Amino acid sequence: MKNKLVLSFGILPVLLLSACRSEYEKLRTSGDPSAMHQKAFEYYDKKDYIRAQGLLELALPSFRGKKEAEEMYYRYAYTYYYTRQYILASYHFNSFVQTFGGSPYKAEMAFMAAYCNYKLSPSFRLDQTYTLKAIDELQLFANTYPDSPRVKDCNQLIDEMRAKLERKAYEEGKLYFDLRNYQSAAHSFENLLRDFPETNNAENVRYMIMQASFLLAENSVVEKQGDRYQEALDQANEFLARFPSGTYAKEALQIKETALKKIKQLEQNVGYKSKSSRVGT
Helix, strand or coil: CHHHHHHHHHHHHHHHHHHHHHHHHHHHCCCCHHHHHHHHHHHHHCCCHHHHHHHHHHHHHHHCCCCHHHHHHHHHHHHHHHCCCHHHHHHHHHHHHHHCCCCCCHHHHHHHHHHHHHHHCCCCCCCCHHHHHHHHHHHHHHHHCCCCCCHHHHHHHHHHHHHHHHHHHHHHHHHHHHCCCHHHHHHHHHHHHHHCCCCCCHHHHHHHHHHHHHHHHHCCCHHHHHHHHHHHHHHHHHHHHHCCCCCCHHHHHHHHHHHHHHHHHHHHCCCCCCCCCCCCC
């Protein structure tokens, strides 16, 4: 008797689940868009987004051009967001904006389309296509809806993603430096300063440029050392002009002194001919 009771309680949840599934499947195959519409909203309100999505997808074509379509598509787009299908969510948010241009939801949908790309933005070590796309779309939103309370969020998200891009640029330059590819390292750090002129890491970046320039000269053939030591000297002077009391001021002075000595030695060397061009590797 006890075993039968246990068996009965074990079967009950399965039967209930089966009944629930059959109700959903019955609706899906009913061909009744009004019933699907109503039940989809019930599923949505209960946060059963997968079932809501399935029914809305079937029902929406029947409501095209009707007043119910706006709210239905609004929820349909969000089912993708809540199930973390951000690529499709962004697509449907954008589609909503284009389809329902006069909707009170329009600004919200435009923001969410951009925000989905923010959610897709990966670690700084990976490809940053979605990061760049999110920045562009969030900036477009801020320009299009300057009075929206979401503009503050846009600016914060943009700053966060720009910091990620800056870190990626720095780590790329550092990798070149660690691999002793000093010319590429210097170019990478110079690009960083150009792309992120507001960086809080300017002192360290300029130190890396100066150091890379000096080490490039040290490891160059004699014919190219004159121009490259001059570049290292220029970078040292630039650094000292900007950060005369900085953390690396002592190292900058040492590089400056060494570069000056090397340039003088090269000029005194009878076999050395100064070149005006600074091209080459």
